[in-house]
Amino acid sequence: MKIFKCSLVVILMFAVMSCNSEKNDNLKVEVYETSASGNKLTKITEHSEVDSAAVIKILPEQKFQTITGFGGSFTESSAYLLNKLSEKNRDTILQAYFSEDGANYSLTRTHIASCDFSLNNYTYAPVPDDMELKNFSIEEDREDLIPMIKDAMAISKDGFGIIASPWTAPPWMKDNKAYVGGKLLPEYYNVFALYFSKYLDAYKAEGIDIWGLTPVNEPHGNGNNWESMHFSPEEETDFVQNHLGPKLEADGKGEVNILGYDQNRDGLKEWVDVMFKDEASSKYFDGTAIHWYESTYDVFPKALQYAHNKAPNKYLIETEGCIDSEVPAWKDDSWYWKKEATDWGYDWREDEKKYLHPKYAPVNRYARDIIGCLNNWVDGWVDWNMVLNRQGGPNWFENWCAAPVIVDEEADEVYFTPLYYTMAHFSKYIRPGAEVIGVDNSAETLQVTAAKNPDGSIAVVVFNEGKEPKDFMLSLTEDSVKVSISAQAIQTIIIPSKLK
Structure with missing residues (x-):
């Protein structure tokens, strides 16, 4: 009976997570990457399919210096x-x-x-x-x-x-x-x-x-x-x-x-x-x-x-x-x-x-x-x-x-x-007048900063110094998107002011 209860809980949790993932994985972004492998401010159009434990959460309510x-x-x-x-x-x-x-x-x-x-x-x-x-x-x-x-x-x-x-x-x-x-x-x-x-x-x-x-x-x-x-x-x-x-x-x-x-x-x-x-x-x-x-x-x-x-x-x-x-x-x-x-x-x-x-x-x-x-x-x-x-x-x-x-x-x-x-x-x-905003970064091997531009768009810059590509979830309020960054690469991720 104990085994049944545990299994039921796991199934229910998995169902809720899957539902939330399907619901929330809808953050519209533009991704540009420069990498040791040859990208040069290249627009990345295919995003990661990997469910990663690493999350980069953007916190626009936390405001710091003006650029x-x-x-x-x-x-x-x-x-x-x-x-x-x-x-x-x-x-x-x-x-x-x-x-x-x-x-x-x-x-x-x-x-x-x-x-x-x-x-x-x-x-x-x-x-x-x-x-x-x-x-x-x-x-x-x-x-x-x-x-x-x-x-x-x-x-x-x-x-x-x-x-x-x-x-x-x-x-x-x-x-x-x-x-x-x-x-x-x-x-x-x-x-x-x-x-x-x-x-x-x-x-x-x-x-x-x-x-x-x-x-x-x-x-x-x-x-x-x-x-x-x-x-x-x-x-x-x-x-x-x-x-x-x-x-x-x-x-x-x-x-x-x-x-x-x-x-x-x-x-x-x-x-x-x-x-x-x-x-x-x-x-x-x-x-x-x-x-x-x-x-x-x-x-x-x-x-x-x-x-x-x-x-x-x-x-x-x-x-x-x-x-x-x-x-x-x-x-x-x-x-x-x-x-x-x-x-x-x-x-x-x-x-x-x-x-x-x-x-x-x-x-x-x-x-x-x-x-x-x-x-x-x-x-x-x-x-x-x-x-x-x-x-x-x-x-x-x-x-x-x-x-x-x-x-x-x-x-x-x-x-x-x-x-x-x-x-x-x-x-x-990141344009003059942009405000640097908060980031909660659980991806310990990635370096991240973010700023909200005067037009309302948000620029997130991610740097992967390591020799392996990294997957992470980028999150803003209730929306998120799976992203992969190449080995030895820098990315700028643009979140438009109006989500599409």
Whole structure:
């Protein structure tokens, strides 16, 4: 009799589960996948038939940060290379980055005067002790950089924000009188603030509005290798609070967003404690900028959460990340999925921190980091160079790096690496104004984030770093759908605003 009762219960439970599965397995979705097996933002039309215990439940009632955007950086190196290509290939690349059919980049960055990814050192204020900056000129940008930005603007339907960063002040304003290293002398704080205002005016005259500024790229320096200038948290806060902020406000440019710091995440606590110490120090900071170079695998979630909690109404934007210290693989998609890349820390990091820099797969690093950032209050993520050549330059310091698009400028050939498609999984489908929403993920081997777009659609990004395909149930309220993701793959799943 006991056996009969148990069997009856099992039969009834199975019947209820089958009925519910048939009733609820009706979530309409569009699935796009990029994989090591060869998919490149490929639309997947056949869904899994496997009943998996893994469930990814979307929780739209849980709302987090509002997205500012995703994109890459306009550098002189990238712009120079575009001008070396045929008009057809140049347009193909710009369309791929900025059109609705392409990655549809919405947030970008550029450098103020020269950086390592310039052809040479230059400043907009070359005349020493020109305290009124009467000789200020952006002439160096007119041949390559400005045309690239303007052509991208002409392609972009929705437009995009630009964050501009100097790598250094003009050398004559610094204590070492050099492009590399040194500090801004206090007697030039007002002049450097004027330098920013002049830059904004000059670019506006070209029809280019700048959305945001950082006071300097990487204020800790870069080992005195290429253009740099050191600020402590106290010095930069003083500069913004008492010089840059008031100057922009007085010149009618108060709408331009100032993002402090602009370096690796491990230093966040020290910086946000000073920047957002009180109302006076916080007044002109609109947010914090961060980079990813402290580790090839660690997102530093605790640091990101601390920065958000310190200034919950301010921006937290990743302004630079790339596959650094590498000559990029040419037309070899498999390399970008293999743990063969090394970064600066693999060779140069002090022994006690070298563990942060193991070999890694470039796609894994991008996907893990962007998902991790979105799940820890970051609202914008900007890649570094959009275009580099087969050497990983040009770069006056020979600081070679990879980019999502690699070109052979001599042969007029273009290679869209898997990194391009990885970026597009976010930039194309998660739009400015989207809200990051909650996810209950029981699929322990999958990394997931989700955002609800202004049009009501929901974008769910899933990353499978493993060597085996995975099946899971994607659930939203009473509706669900069975999904399979390939081995070593990233998917964006779109849930339309109106279920069909």
